[in-house]
Amino acid sequence: MKNKELYIKNVFLSREIPNDNYLKNLPVISNLKKIKELELTKPVTFIVGENGVGKSTLIEGIAVAMGFNAEGGSINFCFSTKESHSNLHEYITVGRGCRKHKDGFFLRAESFYNVASNIDYLDKDGGGPPIISSYGGISLHEQSHGESFMALVENRFFGNGLYILDEPEAALSPMRLMELMCYIKKLVDEKSQFIISTHSPILMTFPDAEVLEITNEGIKSIDYKETEHFFITKRFMDAPEQMIDNLLK
Template identity: 30%
Template structure:
């Protein structure tokens, strides 16, 4: 099932971000429940997802530390040049950015640590004051710790970033919703990437749609996915076995000694 059927990017005669990205002036058709976006860094995969989100307005983790605030307004302004055709109506869903999620976990850990530090200071400052005064002073910080601890079924802060990402992802999966995943492999081991594949498969059974920007040959291998390569030519469908990084990885796995021999030969000659 596809909740969105196509995205049309109007041609814009502006040589500024994001209009110089190769997909402006092109259309992408969604005819599979999973769409994979591949391409070099800087090709615009993440911006593509951001533009979809600007139009649809999915839930998204907000990163408190915005690294490039100057890019937010141009993406928001560009949404008027993006036309999305829906199967029925605008879907609900979630935008998962691995980078934002990692920052989110780090921020929660910092916030929790600061709350504990405040409690220690209150214990010292209120040592000779009434129990009621001390309790009132501790209350907001205890509330902060409690809210963080009760956010999810498992404590995300005691897990690795990869395990926390999977727990969070699993907690957000509903039915008939759209999920945008931006480089989800970033915090995930190979084993956890396989676990994510299983979760996506379960999500498909619940009639969800996934659009995934990735560099991972494992995630690219979803059998029922449509793969688009984003390049200076716009969007091009590509088969898994034709992806350059997949071909190179297979060659390396089959003959690692050939690659390493040339690498270390060059090192010795330096």
């Protein structure tokens, strides 16, 4: 998938955010103000950074601006369990590529339960082919969190799609994360684009992905080995006893 074929090419602030809006204080917002645009150049983009910098808020804003339900799901999902999402989508513009995606999904780890519940509710109501058939045929509530997430990826992601994932590692073991990477590769080969917020050093190793790190100072593209996530994890795994001893003194 060439750069010009990406479904989302860039994101930028297009309206001033009021001072009384909490978004104003997020590092991601102040950083977006400093740059003309946040450019996406690869089929797989990882957005990383410490808790509180606004990764999930940015991911959510992009998804809602592209027409996805704020709590997750495909374009066709329109349920609302709790109005907890921000209104960032009202202040950003998402630059679209020349091609339109044929499939898409927004995954929020914290509200995937609500997506599963909505599928069960709609199927119970009847009136059409079972929706769960597109998710492997077994209720997502009858599987573990990790199994249900992989059922989603294996059965519902069709290719030629835009897939926006917020911290997918929350559901997955290290082995399952590596399995997810295999599916991402398959879907990228089928002209899909992924935008993923993550804390996982394993996911960040995906070949030829771009890693965008958000800090209090700015947003920059870096090698995954330069991220604090990778550095701290490697340091810990190289000498776990020493790290634990230092931490618990």
